[in-house]
Amino acid sequence: MASRAQFWVVAASLAALWLPAARGQVFVVGKNTATDGMVTEFHPTRVELPSQPLTERGRRDLLRMLEAEQGFAHRALPMGGQGLTLQANGTLSPDSDAIRDALYKKGISAQAGDRVVVTNLHFEKDRLIIDLDGGPFKKHRWLSHVQFNDNNVVAPEDQPTGSRVTLVFEKFIPDLTSAEIKSLLEPVIDFGVKTSEEAYANTLPEPLKLAVADHRVLVGMNHRMVLAALGQPVMKVREKIDDASGNKYEEWIYGRTPQTIRFVRFVGDRVVLIKVAELGKPIEVHDKDEMAGYINPDAVRTVALGDAKPDEEGSGKQAPPPSLRREGEQQTAPGSPSLVQLPPDKKDQQGKPEQQLQSNLR
Known part of the structure; x- marks a missing residue:
């Protein structure tokens, strides 16, 4: 019994010495520690709000x-x-x-x-x-x-x-x-993440890049350039026929009254006409090319194997298909009868099997 009592006394003494040190090393995560640096500074916006309710x-x-x-x-x-x-x-x-x-x-x-x-x-x-x-x-x-x-x-x-x-x-x-x-x-x-249209605008020459950055549309731009400059239109009018030229066109409309409204007309993948209607001003019309000689690489056609050669374009002739024959060898059209020459028959040395075979093939 005495030895057991001495053991508990020693254990109590050691605990008394250890607990203050252990209590001093406890790390408590509180609200301020867990949310440190998460709440950023707030800056209010200054966006002009329309007076009309949402339609x-x-x-x-x-x-x-x-x-x-x-x-x-x-x-x-x-x-x-x-x-x-x-x-x-x-x-x-x-x-x-x-x-x-x-x-x-x-x-x-x-x-x-x-x-x-x-x-x-x-x-x-x-x-x-x-x-x-x-x-x-x-x-x-x-x-x-x-x-x-x-x-x-x-x-x-x-x-x-x-x-x-x-x-x-x-x-x-x-x-x-x-x-x-x-x-x-x-x-x-x-929401100002870089879109594919913005990435595409970075590949354009400097004048066109500046026009896209200023949200200006030029006559001669394609659909991707217009999307990079102005984004998605408010309305699209498709499959209309121009009375003057008879061509089908597509028109993109940007803006609503009383704001400035832009009408961008496409024929194919090219802007051919721009009309800008600003309140209190006459309608501004752009119908001349404004690309300063820039040619869209997507509109350049590469002549592939089998296409007409440059000197044959316009003549209506088609270049011959690829062949394994050497230059100067006879080339016949596919499916046409051709001459096949075989060695003479050993059983009939006096006959002319080549001529007979040729006549049969014909």
Whole structure:
């Protein structure tokens, strides 16, 4: 008994010496440590808002242009809950402390700089609700409550990991374009990623590159150049016939009244006519080539094997097909009878089997 009592005394003494040192080495991760550097500085936007409310056509255009659009998060987005609320040209709520608290308790849907995708748009009277990466809430399916022999009819879905941004306006949603909506969302999401059209513009000569950067369309541009300069048009008018020339053309229309409206006419893959209608000014017409001698490489035709040679173009003659015969050897058309010469028959040395065979082949 004495030895057991002495053992517990020694153990208690060692614990008393070790616990203060151990307590001093404990590292506790708190809210400030976990969310350090995630909340970035906020700068409000300055986008001019139209006075007219959003029309049904504008709503469909926003759905078509913004759904499945990709961008980069400018700040950390919390997972679940109502997400972030952004006043148009105004403040962002909740405040920085509340955002840190949501990031710490609910988790992070996207870090600053992560790619996000717009998966759903919902329109209300004075706000536009934008779900990112599937949204913050689980989609309810009544089949998830149905079981057959203690087995679920549908497989259980994963928990949502998306986020939500609500863009709030003063009285109603103005008649905004998709580009203006992206500008209003810039404090939260950056949609200015490089597209294939912008990458294509970098391959153009300097004058055309400057025109694309200034959002100017020149007579002689192709479809890709116009898309790089002005983006997708508001409306397309196709398969129209010009009364003067009789050619079929396609017209792209940019802008809405009272803004400046541009009519860009294509014949084939080339701009042949540009009309600019600006409020209070006469219509500006461009119908002369403005490409300064630039030739689109896509319009250059390479003569392939079997095509007409340069000296034969325009004569209507077709170059002969490739052959393994040497130059000067006789060449017959495919399927025509040809002469075949065989060694003489040993049984009939006096006959002329070559002539007989030739006559049979003919």
